[in-house]
Amino acid sequence: MDIVEINSLTFDYIRRDEEGNVEGITTAVDDLTLSVKPGEFIAVLGHNGSGKSTMARHINAMLMPTEGNVLVKGMNTRNSEKHLDIRKCAGMVFQNPDNQIVGQLVEEDVAFGPENLGVPADEIRARVDESLKAVGMYAYRKNDPVKLSGGQKQRVSIAGVTAMHPDCIIFDEPTAMLDPAGRKDVIETAKKLNREGITIILITHYMEEVTGADRVIVMNKGKAVMEGTPKEIFSRVPELKALRLTVPQVTELAWELKQRGLDIPAGILTEAELIAAIRGNARNDG
Amino acid sequence: MIRDITLGKYYNADSPVHRLDPRTKLIITFAYLISLFIYKSPAVYICAFIFLLSATLVSKVPFKYILKGLKPVWFILIFTSLMNLFFTGGEPVFSWWRINISREGIERTGLMLSRFMLMIFGSNLMTLTTTPTRLTSALESLMKPLKVIHFPVHEIAMMMSIALRFIPILVDETNKIMKAQLSRGADFESGNIFRKVKSLVPVLVPLFISAFRRAGDLAMAMEARCYHGGEGRTQMNPLRYARRDGAAFAVFIFYIITIVFWGSLIPRITG
Numbered sequence: 001m002d003i004v005e006i007n008s009l010t011f012d013y014i015r016r017d018e019e020g021n022v023e024g025i026t027t028a029v030d031d032l033t034l035s036v037k038p039g040e041f042i043a044v045l046g047h048n049g050s051g052k053s054t055m056a057r058h059i060n061a062m063l064m065p066t067e068g069n070v071l072v073k074g075m076n077t078r079n080s081e082k083h084l085d086i087r088k089c090a091g092m093v094f095q096n097p098d099n100q101i102v103g104q105l106v107e108e109d110v111a112f113g114p115e116n117l118g119v120p121a122d123e124i125r126a127r128v129d130e131s132l133k134a135v136g137m138y139a140y141r142k143n144d145p146v147k148l149s150g151g152q153k154q155r156v157s158i159a160g161v162t163a164m165h166p167d168c169i170i171f172d173e174p175t176a177m178l179d180p181a182g183r184k185d186v187i188e189t190a191k192k193l194n195r196e197g198i199t200i201i202l203i204t205h206y207m208e209e210v211t212g213a214d215r216v217i218v219m220n221k222g223k224a225v226m227e228g229t230p231k232e233i234f235s236r237v238p239e240l241k242a243l244r245l246t247v248p249q250v251t252e253l254a255w256e257l258k259q260r261g262l263d264i265p266a267g268i269l270t271e272a273e274l275i276a277a278i279r280g281n282a283r284n285d286g
Numbered sequence: 287m288i289r290d291i292t293l294g295k296y297y298n299a300d301s302p303v304h305r306l307d308p309r310t311k312l313i314i315t316f317a318y319l320i321s322l323f324i325y326k327s328p329a330v331y332i333c334a335f336i337f338l339l340s341a342t343l344v345s346k347v348p349f350k351y352i353l354k355g356l357k358p359v360w361f362i363l364i365f366t367s368l369m370n371l372f373f374t375g376g377e378p379v380f381s382w383w384r385i386n387i388s389r390e391g392i393e394r395t396g397l398m399l400s401r402f403m404l405m406i407f408g409s410n411l412m413t414l415t416t417t418p419t420r421l422t423s424a425l426e427s428l429m430k431p432l433k434v435i436h437f438p439v440h441e442i443a444m445m446m447s448i449a450l451r452f453i454p455i456l457v458d459e460t461n462k463i464m465k466a467q468l469s470r471g472a473d474f475e476s477g478n479i480f481r482k483v484k485s486l487v488p489v490l491v492p493l494f495i496s497a498f499r500r501a502g503d504l505a506m507a508m509e510a511r512c513y514h515g516g517e518g519r520t521q522m523n524p525l526r527y528a529r530r531d532g533a534a535f536a537v538f539i540f541y542i543i544t545i546v547f548w549g550s551l552i553p554r555i556t557g
Contacts, residue, residue: 060510084512092510099500100507104419104451111522113511124522146454160511 001074003168003199004036004059004090009068011054011222028054030222031068036201038167041194043202043210043230046219047244052203055219056172059201060092073167088117091161095173097153106148106156107132107141113164124163131159134196135189151182158189168199175206183209207234208248211269218243235266250274295351297414302530303345304415308424310531314538315412321542322401322408325549331400333548337541338408347414355410356403363402370395422447427525440516452500459496463489 011029014022029051036042046052057063058070061077072090075082091113094100103109107128114124132138135155145153154174161169171190175183187202187209194200202209210216216233218226220243226233233240237247237255247255254268254277263284264277303311322334342352356363374391381387413421426443433439464474467488474485 062506062510084514087510087512092507094503094507094510096500096503098455099503102448102451102504102508102511104417104447108419108522112508112513115520115522116512116514118518118520120520121522121524124520128522164512 002035002071003038003040003073004034004201005069005071006032006034006055006058007069007071008033009055009058009065009070011051011058011063012066013054028222029058032219032222032224034217034224036168036199038199039194039197041191041200041202041212041214043204043213043216044219045204045207045210045216045233045245047205050219051222052219053172054222056092056170056201056203059090059168059170061086062092084117088164089166090168090170091164091166092170092172093154093157093161093174095176097150097157097177100157101145101153101160104144105141106137106143106145109145109156110141110159110163113160117164127163127165128159131163132156134162134193135159149182150178151185154178154182154186155189158186158193162193162198166198168201169193170201170203172203173205174202175204175209187212205245207240207245207251211248218245230269231267233267234269295354295413296417297347297351299346299415301344301346301415303341303347303411305530306415306534307525307527307531308416308420309428309525310527310534311412311416312421312424312428314534315409317538317542318408319405321545322404325545326397326401327549328397328400329548330545331397331404333541333545334404334408335400337537338404338411342407342411345411345415347411351414352407352410355406359402359406363399367395367399370398418450419447422450423521423525440519444516448504452497455500456493456497460489460493463492 009029009032010027013026013028015024015026017023032051032055034055044052044055054063058065058077059072061070061072061083064078070077072086075086075089077083077086101109102112110128110131111124114127119127128141129138132141135158137152137155137159140148140152140156145156148156157174158169169190171186174186174190178186183206190200190202191212202213204210210233211230213230216226216228216230217224218233218240225243226236226239234247234251235255237252240247248269250271250273251268254264254274255266257278258264258266262278262281264274264281268274268277318334318337321330325331342349371387371391372385374388374394376388376390378386379389379392416424422443425446426439429437429439429442464472468474472485472488474482474489477485
């Protein structure tokens with residue numbers, strides 16, 4: 001069974017004036033269908049306003065579909081009795097590291113989720129320690145979150161989600177407010193959790209971050225316009241550029257070289273691949 | 287610029303007083319304050335002083351931290367002391383020009399000063415040895431009976447702890463906004479009090495907007511982590527009374543008995 005099933009989801013933001021009359025309707029997600037298998041690492045790409053965050057919030061039952069259905073582990077998000085179960089199953093990490101930490105100490109914050117679920121005290125302690133170790137923040141468990149760096153705060157937030165033992169974690173642009181080092185930490189943590197069997201849905205607009213994903217979905221104007229492995233997606237450089245997405249430098253260089261007649265395979269993701277491809281060319285020429 | 291605001295001013299140490307259940311400390315401090323209000327005799331104050339002194343020694347909190355509690359109120363203390371000293375009628379011990387200082391005035395000032403200081407130092411000791419989080423959970427636990435009359439105990443405790451968590455963030459943000467305004471030529475320093483207050487409006491508006499945005503984000507993040515009020519919620523470190531809490535209550539009851547005994551033995555000074 002698929003862990004997340006999105007069936008022709010449409011969501012409209014309705015703007016109202018002071019009297020409550022409808023002023024305008026913005027369709028944020030437009031007839032989107034997507035299914036995620038357990039253990040998959042899915043990346044959703046798109047520039048601002050492409051509807052990717054709106055889509056993500058449906059999976060966690062924070063938003064209700066205007067049309068269509070969202071099923072998490074077979075539970076429909078329209079059924080409000082199931083909301084707690086859905087949120088327990090699909091955790092979410094948000095963009096701003098400051099605005100999602102509730103506790104005054106790192107470990108108190110990580111305990112917040114399990115406390116809400118009514119987990120007994122001893123088990124909360126065990127889960128908090130385990131989650132903090134998994135994200136490499138155990139040494140900071142007694143620290144004040146305010147004094148941590150952005151990347152560290154995001155890792156605490158991730159620990160806060162994993163302590164609830166979710167099957168799936170949705171990352172809603174977790175790196176948008178971080179420096180490069182923090183960004184790398186967070187993505188590495190996400191990949192590590194995925195290796196441990198947690199389904200990851202990563203929403204981002206940094207192309208570099210999606211190279212490790214099993215599947216990439218590119219969204220534009222509320223629709224999924226491209227879908228495929230990172231290699232397939234990155235071999236379509238002109239289309240990505242048309243969607244105002246910046247392609248990783250290596251991929252772009254490889255594509256340009258290919259346009260100039262070099263025999264380089266499409267969809268180069270890493271420097272090592274490009275070097276190997278160029279060496280192969282040199283050998284063939286010589 | 288607003289400097290570092292430390293609320294609760296917790297002094298980190300490991301002592302029997304620190305380890306006491308926060309509810310014990312809250313109850314004892316409250317009863318101690320009441321005891322100071324009921325009795326007005328030097329003997330009782332000496333008892334209270336000995337009690338407080340021993341508690342402070344056990345708590346390992348340096349005296350200068352306890353004395354810091356006087357900082358915000360020293361002016362009021364001096365002012366009321368002088369008022370009491372000069373304007374209490376009675377048998378004069380010292381008089382010069384129009385100033386009369388009476389024996390009653392000296393007595394009353396001394397009593398008032400010692401009472402205030404005992405009160406401030408006592409409540410200070412509690413906040414110095416208890417983290418705001420523990421204090422909040424103590425309040426939540428002690429107010430639980432009020433749930434019967436549908437008083438939102440859990441909600442208020444949660445609000446308090448979130449407020450405490452966001453104070454440093456909002457202070458930081460205020461400084462950022464003020465610097466941003468200063469760099470564009472805003473002037474927060476000159477002019478009279480009204481001008482200064484007025485110049486703060488451009489700081490408060492963005493601060494409020496961002497606070498509301500943060501509140502919205504936080505609410506969503508809390509909901510995403512299955513927060514649904516206090517119903518069915520457990521705690522990682524639930525409050526538990528231990529043997530040392532019994533000991534603390536025993537010492538405190540001994541103090542109460544002593545002051546009740548002394549308070550009735552020595553006639554009260556009215557005033």
